[in-house]
Amino acid sequence: MIEWPEEKDQINKILALIKERKGIDFVDYKRSTIIRRIKRRMDMLEMGNILEYINYIEEFIDEIDTLHNEIFIGVTSFFRDKEAFRALGENVIPKLFNDKLAGMGVRIWSAGCSTGEEAYSLAILFSEYLETTKEQYTVKIFATDINDIALAKASAGVYTIESLKDVSQERLDKYFDKKGNYYQVKKHIREMIIFAKHNIISHPPFSKLDLIVCRNLLIYLENSVQKYVFSAFDFSLNSNGYLFLGSSESLGEISENYKPFDFKSKIFRRVVESSSRSKKVVDRDFGTLDSKYTSISKNLNANSVDRSVEKIIQSLQNEYIPKGVIVNETYDLIHSFGDVNEFVRIPTNRISLNLLKMIRKDLSVAVGTALQNVFVSGKEIKYNNINANESGKGIINLIVKLYVDEISNTRYGILLFEENKERPTYNLHTQEFNLQEKSYERIEDLENELKSNREYLQALIEELESSNEELQSMNEELVSSNEELQNTNEELQSVNEEIYTLNTSYNKKIEELTEVNEDINTILALSDVILILIDEHLKIRRFTPGATKVINLIKNDIGRDLADIAIKVKYDNLIEDIKTVAKTLKSIKRTVLADNDTKYQFNINVYKNKNDSLKQIVINVVEEM
Ligand SMILES: C[S@@+](CC[C@H](N)C(=O)[O-])C[C@H]1O[C@@H](n2cnc3c(N)ncnc32)[C@H](O)[C@@H]1O
DSSP states (O other): OOOOGGGHHHHHHHHHHHHHHHOOGGGBBBOOOOOOOOHHHHHHTTTTOOOHHHHHHHHHHHHHHHHHHSSSSOOTTTTHHHHHHHIIIIEEEEHHHTTTTTTTTEEEEEEEEETTTTHHHHHHHHHHHHHHHHHHHEEEEEEEESSSHHHHHHHHHHHHHHHHHHHOOHHHHHEEETTTTEEEEHHHTTTTEEEOOOOOOOOTOOSSSSEEESSSGGGOOOOOHHHHHHHHHHHEEEEEEEEEEEEOOOOOOOGHHHHHEETTEEEEEOOGGGSOOOOOOOOOOOOOOOOHHHHTOOOOOHHHHHHHOOOOOOOHSHHHHHHHEEEOTTTTEEEEEOOOTTTBBSSSSSOOOOOHHHBBBHHHHHHHHHHHHHHHOOOOOOEEEEEEETOOOEEEEEEEEEEETTTTEEEEEEEEEEETTOOOOOOEEEEEEEHHHHHHHHHHHHHHHHHHHHHHHHHHHHHHHHHHHHHHHHHHHHHHHHHHHHHHHHHHHHHHHHHHHHHHHHHHHHHHHHHHHHHHHHHHHOOOEEEEEETOOOOOEEEGGGGGGOOOGGGGGGGSGGGGSSBBBSOOOOHHHHHHHHOOOEEEEEEBBTTTSEEEEEEEEEEETTOOOOEEEEEEEEEEO
16 A cells, blocks of 8 residues: 555645546545556656646646546456356346346446446347347346546447457457457447446436446445445345446445355345335445454563562462462463462363363353453452362352553453362352353353454454455556556557658668669760759759860869869859859850860759759850851
8 A cells, every 4th residue: 555644635635626627526536546546647747746746737737637537447358357257147147037028128237337348248248148038138238437538438339359359259250340450349239238427426326227247446446435335236236136246346234135146256146125225325434443352462561461460469468369360351371379270271182371271161151251241340250159060179169350450551350269168258249150040141241252253353354355455456557557558569569660661661762762863873974965063052963074174073073162173164253153143043144265265155044942942053064166
């Protein structure tokens, strides 16, 4: 269990914000789950401080929706717990139709149905049963959840193949239509179910139901709320109706109205008449464990025992010490004085310090009753004339006193065995010992003790069950995180596939471009045309071999500034003309002379690429005849 007590107020504030916006009171949910879910959101947002998270919620109000959905853990699957669904299909469903006349309906409620897998699994089981009968029945499944997003998915009835892994091929073929990469539940199965938004804690329950399926929802609720929900179910179910719970859930206090039908599968049958169904909401408050059970388990401190024994002996020495023993509140022997061998025997098999196991049989009723009375009433007791015939030792009196060690607040019983011949010392309230009467008294005491022990055990069982539920809900959260990881993994995989496809198409494009480039180079190399391509910064990009007639170009000049290269013609303004063309986007034509008096016409043009981002200057030179 996560401890986060110092942030109690902040957690309450977050819950109040959710309640205000979404109308859902998460106070009814187990605190540990809520804290874990909040913490998870904080981790996702990389926040270490809850105050920071509250500020974030206040600023980005949509976070409340996210957190709200996060808290409703929706882990589910088709035929979740295969064995239990098999038991339901084979042993329960046929029974639901036993008392129904043809044409009558069977009503089922799947409470907390999440994304619908549970409701469709039920519909498939019912449909399979209906195929085996000649009679016509109607089957209505009410499938409810508090989460709209889950319900939207449920009503669509569309699932991935991964989520159908627990559905046999035969059922898949029979009850699903393949739609691209998805499978949709067939119409006639979908029509058996009514999906609806319903809060199991605050909305009125459905009625006249033959089967309630409420699995893995109650584990998230506080015990007192579970109690309330169970009482609502009790109201909803027909007598002899069935309740199907999750594998780690069990009936709370209403168990007296139910009999386990298949305990392993958590299927219970209602056994009371409808008229006695609970009509009211049960009180949500629980009492704590009876304090006596905690005080009993207090460890005895050896020193305090010795001190108490010493004091007891001292107090007795002031009077007169017959034979006797001292026991603690659980009747364990602490000390004996005088020769008590004739009354107390060490048991032969399992050693126990419990006086009632060691006391001679013919004294056990008297000793048990007296100790019980003394510890309950706090008053000393003396039974006169106990007929200890079995030993042949004659009649004794039994005196039982209470000693309280004020320092350790521990109570001891002092038992004194007074043989009748001894001088009577204690003028206590004495009673003649009547074995039969005391036996009845003793039996009653033991019955009461048994009853309270039973209650105690029940409380312990409930505590264990709730820890089990806690573990189960943690498990569900882990399953849900795992599913999320799986989803993320799947998303990454699909992104990866896209990148791969993109990469392949880029490679193809590069190959095409390389080919085009080679073609251009070949054309340029083979042509007699004089062509020089430069960019707007005058860097040489390409040129034909003929260009060397007018400019001193070599292969390595590609990338160099044209202004740095010597020209073989009388054209001093070449660079300026190029700059003007780049700026004005207007061509310039000039006729110039070479050193050998050959005339050349320079045509300087500019062009831009498609998106205007790149300017190219093309210098086309023609030799004039
Ligand atoms: C772990 S899923 C269980 C789904 C299904 N019953 C199963 O066992 O596979 C719990 C579901 O209970 C729903 N839920 C939680 N609180 C609820 C409430 N107060 N009323 C109705 N549904 C609730 C959640 O939205 C979630 O879909």
